[in-house]
Amino acid sequence: xxxxxxxxxxxxxxxxxxxxxxxxxxxxxxxxxxxxxxxxxxxxxxxxxxxxxxxxxxxxxxxxxxxxxxxxxxxxxxxxxxxxxxxxxxxxxxxxxxxxxxxxxxxxxxxxxxxxxxxxxxxxxxxxxxxxxxxxxxxxxxxxxxxxxxxxxxxxxxxxxxxxxxxxxxxxxxxxxxxxxxxxxxxxxxxxxxxxxxxxxxxxxxxxxxxxxxxxxxxxxxxxxxxxxxxxxxxxxxxxxxxxxxxxxxxxxxxxxxxxxxxx
Amino acid sequence: xxxxxxxxxxxxxxxxxxxxxxxxxxxxxxxxxxxxxxxxxxxxxxxxxxxxxxxxxxxxxxxxxxxxxxxxxxxxxxxxxxxxxxxxxxxxxxxxxxxxxxxxxxxxxxxxxxxxxxxxxxxxxxxxxxxxxxxxxxxxxxxxxxxxxxxxxxxxxxxxxxxxxxxxxxxxxxxxxxxxxxxxxxxxxxxxxxxxxxxxxxxxxxxxxxxxxxxxxxxxxxxxxxxxxxxxxxxxxxxxxxxxxx
Numbered sequence: 182x183x184x185x186x187x188x189x190x191x192x193x194x195x196x197x198x199x200x201x202x203x204x205x206x207x208x209x210x211x212x213x214x215x216x217x218x219x220x221x222x223x224x225x226x227x228x229x230x231x232x233x234x235x236x237x238x239x240x241x242x243x244x245x246x247x248x249x250x251x252x253x254x255x256x257x258x259x260x261x262x263x264x265x266x267x268x269x270x271x272x273x274x275x276x277x278x279x280x281x282x283x284x285x286x287x288x289x290x291x292x293x294x295x296x297x298x299x300x301x302x303x304x305x306x307x308x309x310x311x312x313x314x315x316x317x318x319x320x321x322x323x324x325x326x327x328x329x330x331x332x333x334x335x336x337x338x339x340x341x342x343x344x345x346x347x348x349x350x351x352x353x354x355x356x357x358x359x360x361x362x363x364x365x366x367x368x369x370x371x372x373x374x375x376x377x378x379x380x381x382x383x384x385x386x387x388x389x390x391x392x393x394x395x396x397x398x399x400x401x402x403x404x405x406x407x408x409x410x411x412x413x414x415x416x417x418x419x420x421x422x423x424x425x426x427x428x429x430x431x432x433x434x435x436x437x438x439x440x441x442x443x444x445x
Numbered sequence: 446x447x448x449x450x451x452x453x454x455x456x457x458x459x460x461x462x463x464x465x466x467x468x469x470x471x472x473x474x475x476x477x478x479x480x481x482x483x484x485x486x487x488x489x490x491x492x493x494x495x496x497x498x499x500x501x502x503x504x505x506x507x508x509x510x511x512x513x514x515x516x517x518x519x520x521x522x523x524x525x526x527x528x529x530x531x532x533x534x535x536x537x538x539x540x541x542x543x544x545x546x547x548x549x550x551x552x553x554x555x556x557x558x559x560x561x562x563x564x565x566x567x568x569x570x571x572x573x574x575x576x577x578x579x580x581x582x583x584x585x586x587x588x589x590x591x592x593x594x595x596x597x598x599x600x601x602x603x604x605x606x607x608x609x610x611x612x613x614x615x616x617x618x619x620x621x622x623x624x625x626x627x628x629x630x631x632x633x634x635x636x637x638x639x640x641x642x643x644x645x646x647x648x649x650x651x652x653x654x655x656x657x658x659x660x661x662x663x664x665x666x667x668x669x670x671x672x673x674x675x676x677x678x679x680x681x682x683x684x685x686x687x688x689x690x691x
Contacts, residue, residue: 326684436685
């Protein structure tokens with residue numbers, strides 16, 4: 182029980198990766214707020230998992246203020262914030278409309294900014310209470326290297342990486358650690374959408390063929406599960422990670438440790 | 446003539462990238478000395494000074510530094526590549542790769558830095574493989590990471606007198622590349638696949654690396670030091686996983 186007595190809020194908490202983080206935090210003894218647009222998030226259905234649902238559109242400042250007011254009223258402080266809400270527009274810049282570009286930044290970057298900004302007072306209270314508070318942002322390996330047809334997404338994740346370092350510098354002295362997880366290919370609704378979309382250039386192949394091809398490119402010969410990501414989020418959230426701040430944690434089965442794999 | 450009046454030394458300059466750098470430097474007005482393990486190449490124009498040198502031999506390197514009385518520009522290009530994993534590598538592989546790629550660069554830098562004038566520029570040839578791994582190239586990948594680290598150390602320790610940078614080439618058209626494709630089951634398909642992984646849709650030429658080297662050697666690069674400059678046609682800007690190429 183690594184998070185006993187801690188309060189956590191996870192944005193996108195009813196989505197692919199967020200849901201696994203919520204489940205893990207609950208098992209580790211935390212009080213968990215799953216913040217999302219709807220109770221079932223990006224999934225078709227949602228079983229009651231013991232988390233507290235908070236309606237949160239991360240692009241809306243009033244929602245962020247209201248969510249933190251609810252956490253304040255219930256728990257009085259916030260030890261852990263995970264900014265997992267994100268969207269992916271599968272297009273090149275030429276195909277991307279201004280509205281799609283703005284929406285990408287609104288959710289992935291502005292959402293991280295707004296939720297963190299309004300969580301800070303509650304996280305300072307947690308830090309003053311004795312242990313460090315921890316913010317975990319969602320970057321991506323796409324913030325370092327590009328996937329085809331994902332231009333706005335790549336750009337937002339690069340922005341999250343820079344924001345993570347800036348927040349770590351600014352709020353470290355207050356006892357708040359800030360890190361980003363940079364997942365590679367993780368089995369989520371977002372990944373399935375990427376497989377079936379035209380942007381990846383993989384149209385015409387079956388999902389099974391695509392998934393096997395993706396596995397084969399990874400040194401670990403598999404892509405990740407949301408639980409793999411939750412394992413590292415849990416560590417970063419815990420007091421074991423009390424000296425870890427300002428870093429970008431790539432978790433991708435070794436994918437980006439290698440140069441392009443030529444078919445020789 | 447961006448390098449007029451400067452003296453340059455290029456190791457491993459018999460062919461390929463080293464030879465292209467030497468020729469580009471000469472075209473920009475530098476006096477160029479080339480070193481290689483064998484005798485002077487018969488086709489080397491008379492304007493180039495040639496020394497036979499084994500960079501792993503510290504005494505020989507020191508003697509060359511003394512004979513030439515230093516240089517303004519030092520290019521550590523000599524390198525060897527062994528295509529093996531850690532468990533396949535034998536001691537002789539270690540001696541060959543680490544001896545040339547690590548010890549050799551160290552030998553040259555140690556001998557020449559004291560004899561380089563202010564404004565001198567060291568250019569090491571690193572590799573994209575020093576940052577991300579090529580399969581079955583364990584010692585080579587590690588040796589290039591050593592070059593990257595040494596580059597930063599020299600920049601920090603020997604600035605402001607000397608600038609030191611590394612160029613990290615990607616896939617450059619040399620005999621080695623052709624040999625690799627010929628070993629593939631389907632050489633044509635392999636070449637097409639590899640080209641599609643480059644945003645430029647072509648492989649590099651030795652001249653592509655040489656043009657970066659000229660800039661780094663010149664006074665235009667007076668504020669550039671301690672950095673790794675990747676010239677790879679955009680290959681490492683893209684993910685190794687490209688669903689369009691399955």
